[in-house]
Amino acid sequence: MSTTTASTATASIREEVLAGPHGDLRVRVYRPGSGAPAAGLVWAHGGAFMHGDLDMPEADHVARVLAAGGVAVVSVDYALAPAFDHHAVLADDGLEKGLARMLAATDGARFPVASQELAFAFAWAVDADLGVPAGGWSLGGASAGGNLAAGVALRLRDAAAGDTDAAPVPPSSTARTVPRSVVLAYPVAHHELPDPWPELATKIAALPPDRSYPPAAVRAMNDHYLGHERGPDSPYAFPAGHDLRGLPPTLIVTSDHDALRSSGEAYAAELAVAGTDVMVVREDDTLHGHLNQPDDPGCARSLARISAWLTSDVLVGTTHEPPA
Template sequence: MSLDPVYVERLASGVSMAEPVGDYAAPSCVVVSSTIAGVPVRSYGVDGHTLVWLHGGGFSAGDLDMPEADTVARELVARAGVRVISVGYWLAAFPAGLDDVVAVVSALDAPVVLGGTSAGGNLALAAALTLRGSARVEALVLAYPYLHVEHPAAPSDLVDRMAPLPESARFTPEKMRAMAEFYLGESADDPPPLAYPGTAEFAGLPRTLVIGAEYDDLLTSARDAGRRLRAAGVPVEEYLEPGVLHGHLNTPGLPGALRTLDVIARFAR
C-alpha cells in the first residue's frame, strides 16, 4: 500500500505528525492524575480490567500529554471498555524507566494487560520478562516496538519502501546507535539484556499482540519478536498496519491509527 497521503503532505510541509487529522476529537472520559508506587500516572475510565500503557519517545522524549499516551488511552477506554493507566516513567538512563513500570504493575491489585509503543513496547516486554512467573501480566501489546540496538536485517521490499523517505522518518544505524548510547549512558557495545530485550528467552510470557508499521525501519524488530515468541510457545497475534510510518498512534485521527486501536481494543477486552 502507498504511504498515507496525510504523511506525504506533512513530510513536505513540516506540519507536526502529532497534529490531529481533520476535525478529529478524542473521546471524553474520567481522567485522574496521581502516583502509584511513587511514579506519576494518569488513569482513564473507571470500569473494566486494567491496561497499563507506556508511551514511546526513544527514552529521550515523550510524556503523558502526547497523543500516543493521552489519545490512545481515551480511545481504548471507549473502544475496549477497559480502565487505562498511562505511566509517566522516567526516561534515560536505563534502568530507571523499567524500574518505574515494574513498580507500578507490582503495586496493582490484579493482573493487567501491559502494552506500549516503540520505547514503551521495549519497557512492556522487559517488565513482563522481569515479572515472568508472577502472574502480574496477563497479556502484552507491543506496538512497533524498539527492541534492538541494531534492528535485524531488512528484506529487500522494506529496503525499497524506506529508501525514498527523508532522514526524519528513518531509523538509520547511526541514529539507532546514538539513541542506545543516550539510553544506556555509556557504550552500546554490550547492553544489559533487559535494556534491549529483543534477543531474550521468551518462554513463559503471556499471550502477545505484536503490531508493525509498513513504513518503519523497526518493522524487522516487530517481525523478529513475533517469530521468537511463537517459537517459544507463546500465543501470538501479529498485525501489520499498511500505509503508516513508525509512531502512527501519535497522529490522532489517522485512519491507520484508528484501525490499529480497534485491533488493540479487541485484544485487550
C-alpha cells in the same frame, strides 16, 4: 501519594503520584465512563527514551479511545533519558561525536530507571482497586515504550518465578502477577536493528531523512538510553535474543513504512519459536509513530485492533510453560 480527578463523557480520568522506586512517579488513570472495565492496560508512550509525556496523543489519545471501549488504562510518566534533538545532534556532529555528546549529558535517567518504574506501576495497578481483577491486566507500550513493556514482561515473568529482585513492587503488594497479555506498537526490541527484508528496505529508502531511522542512528539512541557503548548488560534492556519462554500472549502492531518494523517482526518470530502465542499485524500505509497521529486512519485501525485484543475472550491465548 497525591490524587487529582477529572471526567469526560467516555472516561473518568485521575492522576496519582506514586512513591516509586526512584522517587515520585506520576500515572494517569483512565476508566470507562460507565460500567465496570472489561480489561486493564498499563501503558508506556514512546519518544526515543528521551521525549514524550502523558499529554502526547500516543499516551492521552490512546488511553481515551481504549477507555471509551471499556478498558481501564494506567498511563505511566516514566523517567526520561537526557533530552536531545537526536536528528540534529547526529546530523551536525556525525554519529561518533553526536553519541559522545549525548552520553556526556547527565540531566536525565538511564536504564534501568524507566524499566523499573513501569514494573512498579504495573504492580500498583494490579492492587489499586480499579475494577479489573488481577488476572485482567495487560502491559503495553509504543516504540521506546514498547521496548520498556517487552523488557518488563521479562521482569514480571522472572519475579513470578521467584526472582524477587527482578521487578520492584509497592510495599503493600502481596502477589507477583504476570500480565494477561502484552501489547507492543512498533517496538524496538533489539539493541541493533535486524536487516530488513527487500520489501521493507525499498520502503525505508523512500522515506525522508528525518523518518528513516538508519540502523547506526538507532544504535546510537539505544546506547544513549543505556548510558554507554558496550551494548546491553541485561535482557530487560533489549529482550530480543534472550530466553523468551513463559511470556504472556503478545500482540505486535507495526508501522508499514518504518525501519523499526524489522525489530517488531523479528521479535515476534522469536516469541513464536519460544512457544509464546503471538499475533502480528502490519498497519498498511502508516509511518513510525502512527498512534501519535489521531487523524491518521491507521491510528484508528490499530486502536480498534488493540481494543479487540484486550477485551476479547478468544483472541488472546494463554501463558504457557515458564522456563525451567
